[in-house]
Amino acid sequence: MSALAETLTVRDVRTTDLDAVAELERISFPVPWKREFFASEVGLAHRFNRVVRATDGKLVGYVFCAFAAGEIHVNKIAVDPLYRRRGIAGLLMKEVLDFSTRILAEEIFLEVRPSNLPARNFYTLLGFREVGRRPQYYADGEDALVMSLFLQPRRP
Ligand SMILES: CC(C)(COP(=O)(O)OP(=O)(O)OC[C@H]1O[C@@H](n2cnc3c(N)ncnc32)[C@H](O)[C@@H]1OP(=O)(O)O)[C@@H](O)C(=O)NCCC(=O)NCCS
Structure with missing residues (x-):
């Protein structure tokens, strides 16, 4: 674990995170999800939604996923611009991989x-x-690439 990772808290998203999530979303994406959309995801079944907070409480990243039938869909991942290139998205995706x-x-x-x-x-x-x-795929007309990570077959 890196020195930065040791100072971070990773946990499930709560309603109290949503203002900060929506603000990070706004500065991270050309067509951001609205706060209400994130709110509708929190607490739903078949969701894996995590935030990373620094020791001072600042929200520095999040990942929102849905899962069903052996597949996990990463709906959103973002890291605060001041914290990028320090492994935080990697930490969030490790959470998703551990969950998988x-x-x-x-x-x-x-x-x-x-x-x-x-x-x-x-x-x-x-x-x-x-x-x-x-x-x-996107509201501004840009296509989407679909990217996939096939995991080791785990079903008998
Ligand atoms: C994409 C994003 C989540 C990456 O977050 P991050 O915390 O900076 O990523 P990490 O530090 O874990 O990066 C791991 C590796 O990914 C690659 N990478 C990350 N950002 C990169 C960049 N700007 N340019 C090139 N490679 C990059 C690098 O190989 C990096 O390793 P390195 O820093 O040792 O070279 C972040 O840039 C972001 O929030 N972007 C805006 C939102 C977004 O586009 N989300 C994805 C939507 S599909």
């Missing part, structure tokens, strides 16, 4: 903008591969 082991998931997938080279690089380094393209 617990539920015996077989695949993790997500959509990413072709223009989002930092995220594509990040996912590729984790072992994700491009498996498809959804035309005009």
Whole structure:
């Protein structure tokens, strides 16, 4: 564990996190989810939603996932710009990978903008591969690349 990771708290998202989540979302995405959308995800069944907070309480990252039938879909992941390139998204994805082991998931997938080279690089380094393209997926008309990480078959 890095020196930074030792000072961070990772836990399930709570309603009290939502203002900070929505603010980080707003500065991280060209077409951000609204606070109400995140709120509707908290507490739903078949969700894995985690936040990272620094020792001073500042929210520095989050991941929102849905899962069903052996698949985990990463809906959102973001890290505060002042904390990027310090392994926090890696920490969040490790949470997702550990969770995938617990539920015996077989695949993790997500959509990413072709223009989002930092995220594509990040996912590729984790072992994700491009498996498809959804035309005009985003509200501003940009396509989405579908990226998938196939996990070891865990079902008997
Ligand atoms: C993508 C994002 C979540 C990465 O978060 P992060 O905490 O900076 O990522 P990490 O520090 O764990 O990066 C791990 C590796 O991914 C790659 N990577 C991350 N950001 C990168 C960038 N800007 N350019 C190139 N490679 C990058 C690097 O290989 C990095 O390792 P290194 O720093 O040792 O070179 C962050 O940039 C972000 O919040 N972006 C805005 C929201 C977003 O686009 N989310 C994804 C939507 S699909």
